[in-house]
Amino acid sequence: MPQNPYLNVLFMAAAAVVFIIACCYGLGSLARWIGKLRGASLKKQENTFAGYFFAAPWIVGFLIFVIVPMAFSLYWSFTDYRVTSREPATWIGLDNYTQLLFNDDNFRASLVNTLYLTVIGLPLQMAAALVLAVLLNQKMRGERFFRMAFYLPVVLGFNTAVLLCWRLMLNTGTGIINQIIRSVTTAVPALGYINRGLIHVQEIVTAFFLGLNTGKFNLLNKVIEAGLPEANRVPLWVQSPLWTKMSVILLMVWGCGSMMLIFLAGLNNIPKELHEAAEVDGASGWQRFWKVSFPLLTPYVFYNLVVGMIAALQIFEPVFVLYRDNQPLVSSTISMVYYLWQKSFSHFEIGYGSAISWVILVIILIITVIQFKLQDRWVTYDIY
């Protein structure tokens, strides 16, 4: 191996190309040989060779970048392996899993928080996406612009600029979200009571979940004792543990553009004749939506539910973006994947982190299987 770093780069690049070509030949030849053994014609053997030859780069990439890391992760999950230690990984059997499932209060807290975000955040996210899709389906002027605008958050992701914007918007005193709430509740006093009621209910629910994390319900009792908040109370978004999860949910809802596009595609696929027939029968717009559109949208709802639930159970970015630099608030909103990151890349316990990742995988797998089993009861594929 040459010591010159520039030659090293060239050498490694050339070696990578040669390796890929060799893999292509190897996999193609193997497939052709198997075809030959099975008695395939010469033409079919050639086609098989070509097919596997061109598919090989992806297959090899999949093996190297997915299967091999997964295998290592599985092995490490049974070991005590710390990146910064000079000690090699030590086999400890099921210790990581037993610790994680039966003794780790922090993992339990992350699980409860993730469930909160999934059970409360995901329906809100889907509802927002559905409402936007229905609005955009009205064929109004500027539809394309609005479609792009609502999808933009998906493209932007959670970068530094977005983080700063959200922190400013969620500022308790001067943030635009609380400014709007103040303006609306001042202009329409009746809404002020609704706002206070919502704040109270939200804080009670969150305090209950925080109590589940610690096994102590002091805060819940105090929130209930305090009663309906004062008229000038507004949400303490990124400031109070009672509001940290709701702030994350806001970011989830903000990123509902992908779901919205799926719903929009579903709405476009519903035959107009069905709506026209319902209209002739005297159905109102509301009735047409719930009796015609929604049942036919259920395959799309199901798709968004499955994909959304997997994403919610793996939620990381919003928590990281909002609370990475505000550590005392992390415990109130820490998700399973944030905990995995913390263990693996902050505490460097790769073995334990690997075990967490496999537990998360199993949880997601079980929930997804249940969703597929239950789909027959509510998903309609009648017109598809």
Add this chain to the structure above:
Amino acid sequence: MHKKLFVALSILMLASMLLTACSPKVAPTEVVAEPQATEVPAAATPVTLKIYLLDYTPDTIAWLKSEINPAFEAAHPGVTVEITEGSWSGWDTTFSGFFAAGEGPDIINLGSEMNTLYGESLANMDEYLGEAAWADIKNFGPALANATYDGHLRGLPIFTAPRYVFCRTDLMEASGWTGGTPQNFADWVEFAGQVSEIDEATNSLKQQALVPVDAGSMADWQWWLLVFYSLGGELYKADGSPNFDSPEALAATQFMLDMRQATYGAASDAVGALPTGQGSVIDVDDATGANNGAVCLAHSGWAAPAFDRPVWSNVSIEPFYGDPANFPNSKPVVLAFNDWLAVADYSPNKELAAEWLKMAFSKEANHKWNETMGLIPARNDAQYGYVTDSAQLKLEAELAAKYGVGFAGIEEAAKLSTIMQDALGKLITEELTPEEVVATIQEQYSAALK
């Protein structure tokens, strides 16, 4: 078919190699100087010395790239110095990747408490930087201890950035507080209640008596440690076990809660935080002429206003005094943080790394490096010029020398941080009492140390 395929693949391979050769990673302009390298047989093989720095000012980076690196490259033909700029946000993920792969920058930027975290993966640099090899090492102040692990040097400290208590005397007087910077816990709590002001319209603070690290929670673990040390607390007992079950730990925790409640009210009915302003929280906003809201700031010098700001005529700088009335061992404390550069054990260029460090940490260079950031150099003999010319920095340096306590030597620092932040987060929501908080930290940290 085979023949065509072979031709096509050969073309593909050649094209790939050509494209690779044109990629931006290859052949930076410095390589043009290779003829010079060939004149020096020892440096016939080009080497790139990689340095990873976190959140330095553009002035610092520009100075390193325009003065230090060219001088080093001239003195070491065939060597190219490459600086990568990272951020403290997410550094741990990046560093764990370096150590897991056993490959990465030769020199990495670490914080005070990280010597125990990464110590085993850092190179023993005694051979190159110890007193026998480099006489200048004796000019480094107490910060050098932070660059040491297991009795061996792992790198060199750049600066010392202690945490002081900066107070706006004019705002104190305007709020009717005439006692100056509080000097015990009871005074601090009374001060917080009297001086903090709430804007009824927004139900948020418009003036906050004390803004420590993490203004919102007022319960950051670094702030807790400062308060704990000021009571005379020791983090570990004689047998090495944690000391969170000590009276000092409980008092520090109770103080956190009292200050938080005196400022924000009860958790179930807390008010909003100060609005986000421009510049330091104890400064004045030039655009509006309004104060940014904090009366006192317990933080590093870099969080205070720039030294040329007019507000300094009304700002005092003092240590945190602890609680002498209740804890006789209390002492004034400024908690000294510092950045340092360490050499990774996986580095194949340890000697070169040491040579670069010696150049970048000479008396003049350490002085210049810190001048670009307005901080106190880690080298004692580099504390001249702008350090002594600035009344504020001179006072800060004096206080650091007199009351400085290092933020170092914390075993399993990352885990302790997580454990404490978690427990202190529950303290401010009153989910846990101060007694439960210290018991939780003691239990979890003891387990983490095993």
